Amino acid sequence: MAASTPLTFQPILERIAEEIERTPGRGRPADYIPALAARDPRSFGMAVAELDGTVYGVGDWREPFSAQSITKVFTLALDLAREGDELWEHVGREPSGNPFNSLVQLEYENGIPRNPFINAGALVVTDRLHTRTGDAASELLAFLRAESGNDGLDFDLEVAASETAHGDRNAALAHLMASYGNIDNPVPVLLDDYFRQCSIMASCADLALATMFLARHGVRADGTRLLSLSQAKQINAIMLTCGTYDAAGDFAYRVGLPGKSGVGGGIIAVVPGRCTLCVWSPGLDERGNSVAGVAALDRFTTLTGVSVF
Numbered sequence: 001m002a003a004s005t006p007l008t009f010q011p012i013l014e015r016i017a018e019e020i021e022r023t024p025g026r027g028r029p030a031d032y033i034p035a036l037a038a039r040d041p042r043s044f045g046m047a048v049a050e051l052d053g054t055v056y057g058v059g060d061w062r063e064p065f066s067a068q069s070i071t072k073v074f075t076l077a078l079d080l081a082r083e084g085d086e087l088w089e090h091v092g093r094e095p096s097g098n099p100f101n102s103l104v105q106l107e108y109e110n111g112i113p114r115n116p117f118i119n120a121g122a123l124v125v126t127d128r129l130h131t132r133t134g135d136a137a138s139e140l141l142a143f144l145r146a147e148s149g150n151d152g153l154d155f156d157l158e159v160a161a162s163e164t165a166h167g168d169r170n171a172a173l174a175h176l177m178a179s180y181g182n183i184d185n186p187v188p189v190l191l192d193d194y195f196r197q198c199s200i201m202a203s204c205a206d207l208a209l210a211t212m213f214l215a216r217h218g219v220r221a222d223g224t225r226l227l228s229l230s231q232a233k234q235i236n237a238i239m240l241t242c243g244t245y246d247a248a249g250d251f252a253y254r255v256g257l258p259g260k261s262g263v264g265g266g267i268i269a270v271v272p273g274r275c276t277l278c279v280w281s282p283g284l285d286e287r288g289n290s291v292a293g294v295a296a297l298d299r300f301t302t303l304t305g306v307s308v309f
């Protein structure tokens with residue numbers, strides 16, 4: 001099917017859900033944040049949102065899940081909109097080729113994280129947004145509520161507390177960067193903000209709509225512009241090259257879209273100028289990406305021919 005052919009996405013989503021239902025291996029929910037471990041790996045939902053706000057969905061597409069690292073896309077956008085290119089003096093734009101929570105490159109590279117989507121880079125972005133707003137997580141929540149049209153979105157403070165109790169790795173990353181002068185706020189303040197940010201509960205429908213500003217080249221749901229055309233392109237490019245960590249090459253090969261995963265099992269993806277997607281299934285592969293989520297996005301771009309390539 002050519003990308004220009006008008007498509008009704010609903011039958012495609014239903015076909016994908018049937019295929020996923022028949023697929024045996026689903027991976028395992030994240031257990032390093034104990035509050036996430038209880039989710040059923042057989043859960044599956046998928047939503048596609050069009051530029052006009054029409055949303056198609058299948059399975060558990062209205063079920064809220066823990067957004068986790070998906071939120072890094074939105075905090076990056078909110079910070080870039082405020083501070084512009086100065087951000088890039090504090091965080092890079094290259095794939096790391098390492099796991100999302102890795103420490104190894106940080107010392108070699110003088111406390112400047114490779115990109116804004118690994119945990120170290122996201123901590124820098126949250127730190128900078130915290131300095132500018134006093135509360136990055138609340139700024140993020142307000143943005144997600146406005147873009148999704150869902151005022152019911154909220155933090156899951158139980159998940160945030162669970163991550164705080166098991167947050168040694170993120171604390172180590174933040175302290176190491178602070179020792180290089182690349183973190184402005186006290187580490188406990190930063191971690192509290194970051195863990196609340198990650199704990200936001202939202203559904204596939206909510207997150208597909210909230211991602212729409214990237215398909216609209218920087219324009220928000222109310223018609224105002226958050227990012228320049230160029231900044232929206234830049235974020236999409238970083239999602240393509242870094243959004244699924246050390247699996248980004250394989251994700252680009254299989255799916256062919258800018259995407260961002262989270263250990264709650266969600267993945268968002270963008271077709272600039274066309275639509276956004278969000279898929280959720282809590283079982284993860286060893287790199288922290290949803291097994292059924294990647295498979296479903298792979299099937300979507302394969303069946304529709306809709307991709308950036």
Ligand code: DON
Nearest residue numbers: 068069100198261262263288
């Ligand atoms: O900081 C963490 O480890 C989690 N709050 C988020 C990690 C995450 O979602 C990585 N994504 N696949």
